[in-house]
Amino acid sequence: MLTVVKRNKNYKARKLVIYDDKKRVTYVEPFWGWYSFSENLHELHKPCRALVMENFYWLLGRDCEWEDWVDSIEAWDKGKHVYGITIDKLPESMFFEGEKEIALNSFYNN
16 A cells, blocks of 8 residues: 655655555655656556645645645646746646646645
């Protein structure tokens, strides 16, 4: 069973550490306006990404207000907010199907 542990309160050092039972599978940290996995997960990518979306506000929200969080989610949904990439070269959305709502509701899971 996969579990997630939040590490570091400092925004520059925040990480989500994902475990399968007691074995660390990966950690996730903010990266250029989005996030990055530390390992290539293959078959565990989808369940790990679901855990990230459930904790998305804690990882990337920076204690913003609800309205600002909604604006951020909308920007990611339009492929914006990722630094260093020309906006017209981003995909239509940074979220997979069903993830936008989970990420939005992560505001309340903090």
